[in-house]
Amino acid sequence: MSRTLQAWQEMAAQLAIEGRAFIKGEYTASADGRTFPCVNPANGQELARISWCGQPEVDTAVACARQAFESGEWSGLAPLARGRILKRFAALIREHADELSLLETLDAGKPISDTQSVDVAGAAYCVEWFAEAIDKIGGEVAPVDPKLVGLVTREAVGVVAAVVPWNFPILMASWKFGPALAAGNAVIVKPSEKSPLTAIRLGALAREAGIPAGIFQVLPGAGDVGRMLAQHMDIDCIAFTGSTGVGKLIAGYAAESNLKRVWLELGGKSPNIVLADCPDIRKAARTAAAAIFYNMGEMCTAGSRVLVQREVKDAFLAAFREAAQGWQPGNPLDPDTSMGAIVDRIQYDKVLGYIEKGLAEGAQLVTGGKAAHTDTGLFIEPTAFDCPRADLSICREEIFGPVLSIITFDTVDEAVAIANDSEYGLAAAVWTSNLTTAHQVSRRLRAGTVWVNCYDEGGDMNFPFGGFKQSGNGRDKSLHALEKYTELKSTLIKLA
CATH class of the missing domain: 3.40.309.10 (Aldehyde Dehydrogenase; Chain A, domain 2)
Incomplete structure (x- = not known):
């Protein structure tokens, strides 16, 4: 049954809000103790103090992600097994839907009816969709000389950083970590400092679902954290949603460091x-x-x-x-x-x-x-x-x-x-x-998307989402999103 305004207010008054980073499978404060305020824009009240991560937290999270990825504990699982865990993750998002919706509304000022029906419901659907898709796609057997067997396979890219925006915090995050986790990667989510609460809460839910420590981590902070991730030499891919100006910076940082893969979903004037x-x-x-x-x-x-x-x-x-x-x-x-x-x-x-x-x-x-x-x-x-x-x-x-x-x-x-x-x-x-x-x-x-006699229709995951020109590159949603978080490998086997 839908809650009333009074019921939501009562729930908000009793809500325990976690504001620490999620690293190595547990919540932890930043090493220097720095925090920033999380403020409800509808009334100006401070909701919590949020850990402001720095270089020590970034380095620790990346090292942990690398170790977890290389161990094969996640990437080495059969796709069906990864899918089962991700389905549990989706189920936990639905089980905690009221809490997550409330966090999103308090944090970002979004109407509670929208955070329930679109943001949180959509995030659970996204995770579940990729969980169900990952064991149903395969590689190729290339037509080659009969003395050879030629295989084309997709492998997880490695450590993925997802820098996500403040307008749809949990939904946009899921569009990144859903396919990235399904493909077998380790993921570090950097939520916007304007709306970090749901991403932080997802850390514990991911661990409860059975995602190994280090495979899903959350680093709150300001833009400097995104810069550190984009510049880090041991991150293989960074996916960003936000303004075109910041997207250009992200691409530049990646180019100056290790040429990590960069995927950008940027602005619009539709x-x-x-x-x-x-x-x-x-x-x-x-x-x-x-x-x-x-x-x-x-x-x-x-x-x-x-x-x-x-x-x-x-x-x-x-x-x-x-x-x-x-x-x-x-x-x-x-x-x-x-x-x-x-x-x-x-x-x-x-x-x-x-x-x-x-x-x-x-x-x-x-x-x-x-x-x-x-x-x-x-x-x-x-x-x-x-x-x-x-x-x-x-x-x-x-x-x-x-x-x-x-x-x-x-x-x-x-x-x-x-x-x-x-x-x-x-x-x-x-x-x-x-x-x-x-x-x-x-x-x-x-x-990238054209509607005829409607607008913003097609909320299911089957349609790729992204833009032309300075609206970015790459696509979220659909099976095409998996391409962003994998590398193609050609294997040629000579027969005796």
Whole structure:
């Protein structure tokens, strides 16, 4: 039975929060005792002090991961055996779903209904999906000279560092450690300092599931920990989700060290194109509101640019204003809340700064535009601008907040040109009643995911997730994700 606001508040009051790193199969404080505060953005209250790891913790965790990987205790298990353990891990995530959902909501300001139905449920599903997939894929027998047997096999890459973001802390982490563990690697998770609580808690659950000590470790801290991992000479692969700017740094650190494999899922400024023959303008407007206001707009795939054809602009704006009213921010612990708090003061000030910049550049407010509940926490109204040009800062730069830019176009070619005129290429959408137009526009859009007459659909694990251009490289989700955490080996055996 779903909990009420009061029930969640009572549970939160009794919650014991772990803030230490998880190294060698146990929780441990940093050697120098450094900590940083974990603050609830909805009310400003400190939740816990979190260990701030440094070079000693990084070196210890990497050495432990290396030893655990080389021992074969995990990598040497039959895929079916690894899968059974990972299924227990997924089951434990589900068993502790209320606790993990609460940690995520308190930590990141996300609505409790979302952390339950999407974040935690999705993380368990991800781990379980890869657990079930790993014993069902194989290598190749290459067609070679009859005097040879040629095998192409995949082997675990080794020690994997996963540096994950603050907007979907447990879900994005699972997209990394799920396939990496399934493939037989040792994994070190570095959660964002803005939302580290669920990753830390997962350490104990992984150990309880039977994952050996050193195979799953968690190192909280600031950006310096991510830098140390990217520069470390004994890490074989680093997977990062976050901003394009930091992704470039990660790639540089890897190049300067040991040329470790680097996989990057980065920013986006995703276009949502509404053509004049859109089958349902009201539905398109409701979907556009959800595409930018869900998770407070703190999504790399957020539909942050709506491109609407001039003939239907007025109807779209009217329907959008109405839809936006359903996304007013409120207490994240209230199951009826659709939009929670901005993750921290830095992001809050950044988003408000972009709203001011939009007004200064001549954009007209369609809705919102102000902070909300300023007496309690970091809340911002759902905001949208009618933009006179496509080159405004709010139209080109990733805001990562509940701020939409609406751009008017006249022809399909113009819409595609505006959509592709971006350094990013993560996601896109097009609304049309014409099947030919849907196919043609989808092919022309430079994006890793394109939706037609919907947005952000396809939450199952079968679709690869990632982007073109400066939205990154590699793919999360699907069997393709396993490729990131394995190396190909060719073995040729000469027959007598």
